[in-house]
Amino acid sequence: MATTARYTVTNNWNSGFTADINLLADASGLNEWRLEFDAGFAISNIWGAEIVSHVGTHYVLRSLSWNSKVAPGGTVSIGFQATPGAGGTAASGFAVNGVSGGNPPVEALPAFSVADAAIVEGQSGVKELVFTVRLDKAAAGPVSVAFATADGTARAGSDYTAQAGTLQFAAGETSKVVRVAVLGDTLVEGDETLQLQLSAPKGARIGDGVALGTLRNDDVAPTLPALRIGDVSVAEGNAGDSFANVAVSLSQASATPVTVNFATANGTASAGSDYVAQSGVLTFAANETSKTIRVAIHGDTAVEANESFTVKLSSAKGATIADDTGVVTVRNDDAAPLPSLRVNDVTVTEGDPATGGGAAPGYFRTAGNQIVDAAGHSVKIAGVNWFGLESTNLAPHGLWTRGYQSMMDQMVDLGFNTIRLPFSSDLLRGGAMPNGIDFAQNPDLQGLTGLQIMDKIVAYAGEIGLRIILDHHRSSAGAGASDNGLWYDAQHPEAQWIADWKMLAQRYAGDPTVIGADLHNEPYNGTWGGGGANDWAAAAERAGNAIGAVNDDWLIFVEGIGTYKGESYWWGGNLMGVRDRPIDLAVDNKLVYSPHDYPNSVYGQPWFQGSDFASKLPDEFEQMWGFIYEQNIAPVYLGEFGSKLTDPKDVAWLDKITAYLSGDLDGNGTRDIAASKEGMSWTWWSWNPNSGDTGGILTDDWRGVNTAKVEELRPIMFDLEDAEGGAAAAKLALFTVSLSEAATGNVAVDFRTAPDSAGAQDFTATSGTLVFAPGERSKTVAVSVTGDQAAEATERFSLVLSNPRGATLADGTGVATILDDDGTAPPNTATTPTTPTTPTTPTTQPQEAAGLEGQFVVNSSWNTAFNASVTIHNHGPQAVSGWQVEIEMPNEITQIWNAEIVGRTSDGYLIRNAAWNGSLSDEGEASFGFLANGAVNPSQVDLVF
Known part of the structure; x- marks a missing residue:
């Protein structure tokens, strides 16, 4: 006879259980033993043995030093706690020292459980709180269990009568009740609780041995009147004192006196110099509902902004406080000289007509290395990154100082045609609401979620001709790329990432404003191929195909990784793996590869070293991502590149990369692609000035423009809105309207363009109103100047200011001079040559x-x-x-x-x-x-x- 193993489940509470294994030694006894069995559960704690191994569902246990020897016919007991698995609590295939033995699990004992109970306590007398104790199955013989009440927030004696005893279940009986007397009262209190606890089972076990009893309060407190304090505004006067009368009111009369403390507190107004500090106690007599706090305000003749202080209520008796703070505004009544407005003159070189432009209505697709419109004409994405939706603000940045529509209008005015709009996975989840928004300037965003704000951005972009690329920038809300360099993490699995993309693709289906999905920003820790959870190429295909299944109109933008076969590059910029393992989507002609590239100031990469580094940059671009375009594999869209342009190496890099994007592939100054083809697409990082690495297109005030950056980008811009193709490429005459000094309040002035020798064919007329916020001193008006190839004289038009509010006009006309760059215009009439005079020889500067x-x-x-x-x-x-x-x-x-x-x-x-x-x-x-x-x-x- 072999040693046998007997397996018994001793307690089971669904989410966990305990069990015993008893070994019965045969006539030879045991000298050290080893037990094996199969089970799907996970053991978390064990006694009487130790686990040697757990592979799949197979467990191997061995004896401890103190129980390794078992006499013939003797027993040894092993116990453990575990979490049920696919097979629940089942175990099988027992073997002791390699010899099969054991028995199927013994059926567990019946289990006692007790259910929670609740009752309204009542205002007098006694009610019964009834607990039901059950067996999960009938027992073959009598069983019993002890019970006892225990205090929670309810107290025995005052709230209920304590109970204790033993319940006896006859064979076949499965339920009993325990009745607890509840004592009614009229106290205003919260709900109270007690427990019924089971113990000492006989013939059964305890599954759920504690029940919660709730005594629901049914006594209502009398409603106290509420105190409120009002705001007040008072002119300060030029001398002496005026008074601010601050009203304090009760919501209803009280039958007994009400008192409340009050005290003033400084704001921008200071006690002593601007007002007399006050504190004390207000007393409302019975049936009185209003009082006044009288605060003296000191007059002066200083020209200053309005000032304020507060009066705060505290420590009310006989009432609650509904509004505890009253604001007293001291209005300045001393006039200051108004600032003056001026507009500068500007000069701009006319430029030539565009060689192409415009896009047919509808979605884009790809053809070789070109992005083409619905009519098959080559187009180019030329835009900016506007970040913030991916951050903890859950909204595009800058809305704290400007309206979103104003900024998007400015993008169009500057010639950009697309916004790459970063977002995070967290933006799409419920929870926190967006913050960092001035709703006075963005009233239609009030109360919206981050996703609804994205809807607003998309809707307005469609109105003004901008396209949108949605960019999954990171998983959790925050700044920069995902911390782990991957498109998923423990809280945001890949399945959720794909489901989010499908939701967005369906949400914006049918709206060609959204042209595609940048699947994930800078997956620098991904691999390109090779399989496994971090295979970015495979993941990009899974996501791209999931999007294509619900919306086959979108372009799918796939970024690079950080390192491939030992070659490191910018995060997201290394697309070398495309040579070996190209992306293959189910929907054809929708794939665009999207590298990122940055200059020396962001990080001093090895390829920026040496005096001749600039001449080698085209080869670097070609090796890492440009070969995709050059070999006609697919279009290339440079999703991020940018600089503050303060490092001379950055300027050299920008010259080379913009030339490369335009089609000068070897950097020799000539275009290497066919005239009918467009160069590579791009979006500049960033529109925002608060990018620490690169700054922005906007200056730090979120209104001005870094014109040097715009001028560098202008040769590679593209007008998607010129549906006819061939409209003139616009240059900008940038007028600066300035205040002689900052104003304390808003300043507004109307503006309009006025033709002179330049007319409608030479510039785009514009008009509107400029509003200077307090402290602001300059604004920019951009007027598009239309290029041509006609040799003509210098032309002029004006920007005229009118109707100033809060300022005077010192110079209300700015003259724009358009310089011709197409050669000398022929003279209108013949002129008689004059005898030349002797030229003056200039001397050394200064003259x-x-x-x-x-x-x-x-x-x-x-x-x-x-x-x-x-x-x-x-x-x-x-x-x-x-x-x-x-x-x-x-x-x-x-x-x-x-x-x-x-x-x-x-x-x-x-x-x-x-x-x-x-x-x-x-x-x-x-x-x-x-x-x-x-x-x-x-x-x-x-x-x-």
């Missing part, structure tokens, strides 16, 4: 004439352009009314401010004063600035008066 002296300073420069300023000084002794200077230099001026260009000379430009800075007193000064193309050598720039 002097009639007391005028000029100083030329380069403020900043980069490979393709520079910013400079010129200061004109009048040494007298006479005042000057109007000045003019010739700047001799080979560079082309693209924009000028605080002066205007009169014309071009063989050596440079003839420039004169603006309307408001031509008068110079003795030792007076005026200055102007400009942007110009090309490199600059200050020693070769002369000023001639």
Whole structure:
């Protein structure tokens, strides 16, 4: 006879159970033993043995030092606690020291359970709280169990009568009741609880041995009146004291007196200098419902903003406090001189017509390395990244200072056609509401979820001609890429990521404003191929195909990883794996590869080292991602690239990468693709100025424009809204409207363009209203200038300011000078040549004439352009009314401010004063600035008066 194993489940509470295994030794006894069996459950605690191994469903246990020897016919007991598995509590295949034995599980004993109970306590007398004790199955013989009550928040004696005893169940009987006497009262109190506890079972076991009894309160407290304090506004006066009468009211009369403490507290107004501090106790007599706190306000003649302080209520007796803070606003009544408004003159080079543009209505698809519209014409995505929906704000950034529609209008005005809109998985879950929004400027976003705000962005983009690429930027709400460099984590599994994409694809189906899905931002820790949970290429196919199954109109954008076969690159930028393992989607002609690329200032990568690094950049681009476009595998969309343009290496990088995107694939200055083809698509990082690495298209005030960045991008922009194709590419005349000083309140002024020698064919007319918030001093009005190839004279139009509110007009007209770049216009009439005069030989800078002296300073420069300023000084002794200077230099001026260009000379430009800075007193000064193309050598720039 072999040693046998007897398995018994001793207690089972569904989510867990305990069991015993008893070994009965045969006639030979045991000297050390080893027990094996199969079970789907997971043992969490064991006694009487130790687990040697657990592989799949197979357990191997062995004896401990103290129970390894078992006498012939003797027994040894093993116990454990476990969590049920696929087979519940079942175990089988018992073997002791390699010899099969054991028995099927013995049926568990019947189990006692007791159910919770509740009762309304009543206001007097006794009620019964009835607990039901049950057996889960009938017992073959009598069984019993002890019971006893125990206090919770309810107390024996005052709330109920304690009970204890033993319940006897006859064979076949399965339920009994325990009755607990509940004592009624009229106390206003919360619901109270007690417990009924089971113990000492005989012939059965305890499954659920504790029940909660709830005594529900049915006594209602009398309603107390509520105190409220009001706000008040009072003019401060110029001298002496005025008074703020702050009203305090009771919601209803009280039959007994009510008292409440009050005290003033400083805000922007200070006790002593602006008002007299007050504190004390207000007493409302019976049936009295209103009181007044009288606070003295000190008058003055200082010009200042409105100020405020508060009066706060506390420690009420006989009432509650519904509104504890009253705000007292001290209105300034001392007038300040109004600031003045000016608009500058600007100069812009006209430019040439676009070689193409426009998109037919509908969705995009791919053809070779081109993104094409519904009619099959090549188009280009040329946009910006606007982040924030992925952050803990759950809304695009900047809405704390501007309206979202105003910012999107500005994107269009600057020539961008697409927004890459990052979001997080958490944005799509319930919970926190968006924050960091000025609802006064975004009233239609009030009360919306983050997803509903996304709906608003998409809807308005459709109205103004912008396209949207949705970008799954990270799993949890926050900043930057996902912390683990993957598209999923423990809280956000891949299945949820795919389900979210399907939901969004269905949500925006039928709306070609949303052109596609950037599946995940910078999966830098993914692998490209090879299988497994981190195989990004496989995951991208799963997600892309799931999207295509519900919405086959979308483009699917697939980013790169961080490292492939030992070659590291920018996060999301390494697409080398496409050569070996291309993405294959079920829906054809929808795949676009999307790398990211950044300059030296973001991180000093090895390829930025060496004096000749710039010439090698096209090869770097080609190796990592450009080969996809060059070999006609698929289109390439550079989803992120950007810079603050303060590092000279960044400027060289930007020159090379924009040239590469435009089709100059070898960096030699010539376009290497067919005229009918478009270069690679892109979105700049970022629109936001609060990107620490790159800054933004906008300046830190969220309103101004970094014109140097826009001008660098202008050659690779594309107009999706020109459905006819071939409209002129727009340059911008950027007028700056400025206040002489910041105002304490809002300032508004209307503006409109007015034609002169330039007409409707030369610029796009615009009009509107500028509003300066308190503290703001400048605004920009962008006017699109239409390029052509006609040789013509310099043309002009104006921006005219009118109807100022909160300011005066010092200079209400800004003149835009459009410089022709198509050669010399033929003269209208023949002119008689004059005898040339002897030219004046300029002297070394500074030049002097009639007391005028000029100083030329380069403020900043980069490979393709520079910013400079010129200061004109009048040494007298006479005042000057109007000045003019010739700047001799080979560079082309693209924009000028605080002066205007009169014309071009063989050596440079003839420039004169603006309307408001031509008068110079003795030792007076005026200055102007400009942007110009090309490199600059200050020693070769002369000023001639």
